[in-house]
Amino acid sequence: MTKNPALKLLACASRYKFKIFFAIIFMLMSSGLNVLPPWLFKTVVDDVLISRDIFMLNVICVALIIIFAAKAFTTYWQKFLMSEAGQSVVMDLRIELYDHMQRMSLKKIYASRVGELMSRVTNDVAVLQNLVSGTFIDMSFNFMTFVGMFGFIIYINWRLTCLIILVLPAIAYLLSYASKKLRRAGHSVQEHLADIAATAQEAFSAIRVVRAFATEDEELERFRIANLENYRALLRSVSIQGILAGVIEVFLICALAVVFWFGGQSVIDGKLTPGELISFIGYIAFMVQPIRSVMNQMGTLQNGLAAAERIFGMLEVPIESENKSESESLESKSESVTRKIHGNIEFQNVSFYYESGQDVLRNINLKIRSGEKIAIVGQTGSGKSTLVDLIPRFYEASSGRILIDGIDVREYNLKNLRRQIGIVPQECVLMKGTLAFNIAYGLEDVDFSRIVEACEIADIREFIESLPEKYETLTGERGVTLSGGQRQRIAIARAIIRDPGILILDEATSSLDLAVERQVQKALDRAMTGRTSLIIAHRLTTVREADRILVLKDGNFVEEGTHEDLMAAGGLYADLYKMQLS
Numbered sequence: 001m002t003k004n005p006a007l008k009l010l011a012c013a014s015r016y017k018f019k020i021f022f023a024i025i026f027m028l029m030s031s032g033l034n035v036l037p038p039w040l041f042k043t044v045v046d047d048v049l050i051s052r053d054i055f056m057l058n059v060i061c062v063a064l065i066i067i068f069a070a071k072a073f074t075t076y077w078q079k080f081l082m083s084e085a086g087q088s089v090v091m092d093l094r095i096e097l098y099d100h101m102q103r104m105s106l107k108k109i110y111a112s113r114v115g116e117l118m119s120r121v122t123n124d125v126a127v128l129q130n131l132v133s134g135t136f137i138d139m140s141f142n143f144m145t146f147v148g149m150f151g152f153i154i155y156i157n158w159r160l161t162c163l164i165i166l167v168l169p170a171i172a173y174l175l176s177y178a179s180k181k182l183r184r185a186g187h188s189v190q191e192h193l194a195d196i197a198a199t200a201q202e203a204f205s206a207i208r209v210v211r212a213f214a215t216e217d218e219e220l221e222r223f224r225i226a227n228l229e230n231y232r233a234l235l236r237s238v239s240i241q242g243i244l245a246g247v248i249e250v251f252l253i254c255a256l257a258v259v260f261w262f263g264g265q266s267v268i269d270g271k272l273t274p275g276e277l278i279s280f281i282g283y284i285a286f287m288v289q290p291i292r293s294v295m296n297q298m299g300t301l302q303n304g305l306a307a308a309e310r311i312f313g314m315l316e317v318p319i320e321s322e323n324k325s326e327s328e329s330l331e332s333k334s335e336s337v338t339r340k341i342h343g344n345i346e347f348q349n350v351s352f353y354y355e356s357g358q359d360v361l362r363n364i365n366l367k368i369r370s371g372e373k374i375a376i377v378g379q380t381g382s383g384k385s386t387l388v389d390l391i392p393r394f395y396e397a398s399s400g401r402i403l404i405d406g407i408d409v410r411e412y413n414l415k416n417l418r419r420q421i422g423i424v425p426q427e428c429v430l431m432k433g434t435l436a437f438n439i440a441y442g443l444e445d446v447d448f449s450r451i452v453e454a455c456e457i458a459d460i461r462e463f464i465e466s467l468p469e470k471y472e473t474l475t476g477e478r479g480v481t482l483s484g485g486q487r488q489r490i491a492i493a494r495a496i497i498r499d500p501g502i503l504i505l506d507e508a509t510s511s512l513d514l515a516v517e518r519q520v521q522k523a524l525d526r527a528m529t530g531r532t533s534l535i536i537a538h539r540l541t542t543v544r545e546a547d548r549i550l551v552l553k554d555g556n557f558v559e560e561g562t563h564e565d566l567m568a569a570g571g572l573y574a575d576l577y578k579m580q581l582s
Contacts, residue, residue, distance in 0.1 A: 005308035009132075012093060016085040023085065026078035031144035033071040035152055038282035040064065045275035079137055086132030094125045097311055103319040105395070119194035120314050124307040127190065131304025139301065142290035149283045149290075156280045157272060160259050164284070171248055185237035186306030192230035199226050237303070256284050341420040341501035342405050343370040343532030345391065350400035352386060360386050362555040364400070370501075373528055375535040375543035377573065378552035384536045387552070388504050391534075392421045404502075422495030422531075424524070426507035428487040435464055436471040439493045450497055458493035459523040460486065489523055496527045503533045540577045549573065 013020060040060055098121055101109075109117070154161045203219045263280060266272035345368040352361040360383045368374050376384045389395050390402055393409055402409045409417060419442070430438045439454060440446040451471065455461035463486060467473045475482060482490065495503060505524060521542060537543050544563045551559035551566070551573045559571050566573040 005305050005312055008312050009089065009308055012089050013085060015092075016088055019081050019085040023078050023081035026074045026081065027141055027144060030071055030074040030078055031141055031148055033067050033074065034145050035148040035283075035286075036067050037064070038149070038279050038286055039152060041275065041279050041282050043275065045273075045278050075141075078141070082137045082140075086136065087129070090125060090129045090132055093128070093311060094121060097121055097125070097314060100315050100317075100319060104317055105319070108317060119190075119197040120311060123193045123197065124190055124310050127307040128304050128311065131300060131307075136301075136304075138293060142293050146287055146290045149287050153280055153283045153287075156276050156283075157263075157266075160263055160266075160280060163258050163262065164255050166255070170251060174244060174248060181240045182237060182302035185233060185240060186303035187309070188233040189230060189237060189303060190307055190310055192226065192233050196223070196226045196230060199223050252284075252287075256281070259284060339405070339407075341417075343501040344368065344403075344405050345502070345532065346403040346406075348401045348403065350390065350397045350402060352383075352390060352395065352398045359555050361390075364556065366550070366557070368532060368534070370532055371530060373533045373535070373545070373547045375537060375546035375549045376552060377537060377540060377543060377549060377576065379576075380538075382552040383555045384552055385506055388506060388534050388536060391502065391504070392418045392423070419498055420501050422498060422500035422503045422527075424488070424491045424495050424503070424505050424527075428491035430475045430482070430487060430490060432475065434469075434472045434474055435490065438475055438490060439471075439497060441494055443497065446497070451493075454493040454497035457496055457523065457526050458489045459526075460489035460493055463489075492523050492527050501532060503528055503531045505533065505535045505537075507536055507538060540573070540580055 040063065043056065044060060101117055101120070150161075153164065199219075199222050203223070260281060263272060263277045267274055267277050345366075347364045347366040350361060350364040351359065353359045364387065376387060378384055386395065390397050391404070391409065393414060396410075404412070404417075431441060436448075436451055439451050448471075452461060455464055464471055464473070505528075525545075535543055535546060543549055546563070548560060549563060549566055550557050551571070553572060559566055559569065559573050561569070567577065
């Protein structure tokens with residue numbers, strides 16, 4: 001868990017120090033004006049009511065108007081400036097958090113629930129926003145007001161003030177004890193909110209599965225349980241906060257009663273004027289309000305700090321490195337390679353594992369020539385997708401090296417590397433937007449003719465131009481308005497518009513029926529022309545024309561050759577092929 005979230009927030013706020021400086025000036029002025037009215041009570045009693053001074057009465061009435069008008073002016077500016085600075089900090093944090101989460105390693109992202117990640121950007125930031133835009137401002141103002149009033153009661157009568165001071169250690173202990181309880185409760189609330197978001201996101205993402213298996217009631221029960229846990233955590237926080245406020249208020253009232261008794265004795269003995277006693281008690285009464293306000297806001301404060309801890313904790317998760325510092329030869333390089341990729345690939349003793357002792361790939365050695373068409377086949381879980389994911393550095397090899405055109409992939413500029421590798425996945429996910437936007441996704445100022453050319457190669461141009469809005473047709477979220485075959489051809493167009501040196505087809509046709517698969521396969525054959533192509537396929541009939549077929553088993557290659565060679569060898573590939581045909 002990250003340390004000192006309050007200090008980290010202050011560090012983030014340092015770029016807005018001038019706004020905060022002037023906000024504090026106005027806050028000091030406002031709190032100073034706020035402590036004057038009880039002092040006027042003394043003047044009213046001693047100089048107006050007892051002395052019957054009409055002039056002082058007029059002065060006090062005018063003074064009250066001026067004080068509260070000035071207080072309204074300074075309060076507005078201190079709240080506006082502090083809110084502007086606070087909201088700016090939250091906006092910066094939200095953008096930084098979103099950017100950071102996008103750049104985390106896929107290993108970390110896949111290990112997390114999407115709903116939990118989204119909760120950091122939405123729920124946690126919203127709680128923090130509530131803290132900096134309201135709670136922090138009010139608590140700062142109440143603290144300054146309390147300090148100002150405390151100074152006045154010392155000035156009026158330090159002996160009576162000592163009676164109040166006796167109560168402060170008990171209040172400080174209660175605040176410290178309750179703060180720890182409230183912080184833990186705040187963490188619990190935020191975690192359960194994340195669970196609610198994750199549960200809902202999973203259900204709606206898999207809504208077809210939920211409907212198909214008629215599990216609406218089961219999903220509702222999961223959601224109800226998540227809500228119930230959040231409800232209980234909230235009640236714990238409210239209970240702690242309520243008990244704390246009540247206990248402290250009783251302490252303060254007891255102190256006020258003692259002050260009233262001793263102060264009354266002093267007035268009777270002539271050691272204190274009636275106005276001074278009334279003013280003193282007025283300050284005590286006014287001081288109760290800031291304390292009560294702080295008690296009421298303590299839960300919000302701790303929830304906000306808990307949210308800040310979760311946000312800063314996420315920001316401390318390592319992101320993808322541009323270069324891997326483990327290699328001494330890479331550390332000396334000042335700039336990453338940005339050269340054009342031709343497509344020669346070499347694996348040198350490459351191994352990969354997700355966790356210690358769970359090898360996925362073991363000592364892979366492989367050379368692929370530029371323009372060669374390579375198929376990688378094997379049973380489920382043999383490591384096919386992981387192998388090709390190492391090329392664009394979605395994962396880092398645990399040991400060994402991967403070279404592209406003779407250069408370690410870790411030396412390439414990461415964005416430049418990935419923009420020269422086209423990937424057509426098994427399930428094409430389209431972003432919400434137009435077809436043109438999705439085809440040219442990630443490219444700036446792309447010429448429209450390139451979009452048309454890519455669609456021609458992907459055999460999707462005729463379909464798009466038959467639509468009323470043509471390339472400006474909206475796809476709908478995740479491309480739900482298109483068929484599977486249409487989405488795959490859009491994915492092909494999106495991959496080849498970049499003119500990649502390397503093309504990776506990861507089960508690109510496995511989710512399609514045979515008729516659509518043949519149409520898409522023709523588009524893929526055109527897309528692979530002149531490019532180094534790596535094809536992962538379960539349907540072995542789609543890889544018969546590959547230059548080489550590599551058979552992967554238990555993280556290593558066990559067979560290599562053309563379709564005819566492997567069928568003649570009668571090994572694992574031949575068994576898999578015959579099994580599919582049967």
